[in-house]
Amino acid sequence: MIRSEILREIAPILRDQLVVCNIGLPSQELHMIDDQPTNFYMLGTMGLSSSIGLGLALAQKKTVISIDGDGSVLTNLGTLPTIANNVADNYILLIIDNGSYGSTGDQPTYAGKKTSLTAVAKACGCENVIECKDVDTGKVLQQAIDSKKMTVIVSKCDSGNIKLPVITMDPVVIRDRFMKAVQA
């Protein structure tokens, strides 16, 4: 499966949760598949989906899912120790690991070579780290939500993209709509 196929499959699970979605194609795909006020789309700032999600989870009680990519986690690798040492049991980091920088033309990442983000997350002190196959992402994600334990999921999938439009929604509208959904 490629990332957009995973997103399509887990969309019914994401719909009821607060979602912080990574820059570029992941946000564009989620926006096209199932736009919800509970989705925060990143239009820039590669690497910070996990940090924004953790801050949000620590600030309020609802479940927060950060959708990140292997390339973006590598960009902000310092996020994993911060997550490990600031446990928020309403926080799930879902790393869709396709071993490539999808939004920029599928250049390979080190996560697709020798580096295991699962092992890195564990070494950083994250207590619940689950690596799964693309087809199992929905099941693992639902279990993580139900467990009410902070979880890092590394979903190993194929690289590949679909053609789709950019998000033209104004950032302040995205943010305002999202904050109202957080408070609802």
Place this chain on the structure above:
Amino acid sequence: MSIHKKIVDDLVANNVSFVTTVPCKQLAGVIEEVEAHKDIYHIPSNKEDEGMGLCAGAFMGGKRPAIIMQNTAIGVTINTLATLTQYYRMPLPMIISYRGELREPVACQVEMAVHTKALLNQLNIPTYHFHKHEDADELDAILKYTFMCNKPVAILTDASFWGGYGDQ
């Protein structure tokens, strides 16, 4: 009252309850007060752009955030300030130690000091410079201004403000 405590008391009085920090010798006393205060969730970050991401999330979760960092961080965070904090119009008080100013013992610090105000100016970030202790009397008003206009605001605190570098 110590200047460290005064700064943290002003943060708390303005309902700032989520503070991320990157270590700094000059701000060590403030960081200690932040860590000790029961009304503040203190979350050290490994890099300042990561910290700004945490603050963005906390703000959207209903908390008022702040970041404490060195001025060298302006070089690290320009993209984050422009495409996250400013683009989504979020408030962020930045309490910054202004290294490389008068009484600075480390020459390399001057290299970022000379760019600091120019970069903040280029980013249209409201910037305040604390040189003497009484300058901090404005902190309360600066925090109110920050959360009124939903912008990142820089508060530069130089070595003279902190009383030098011990033996300097």
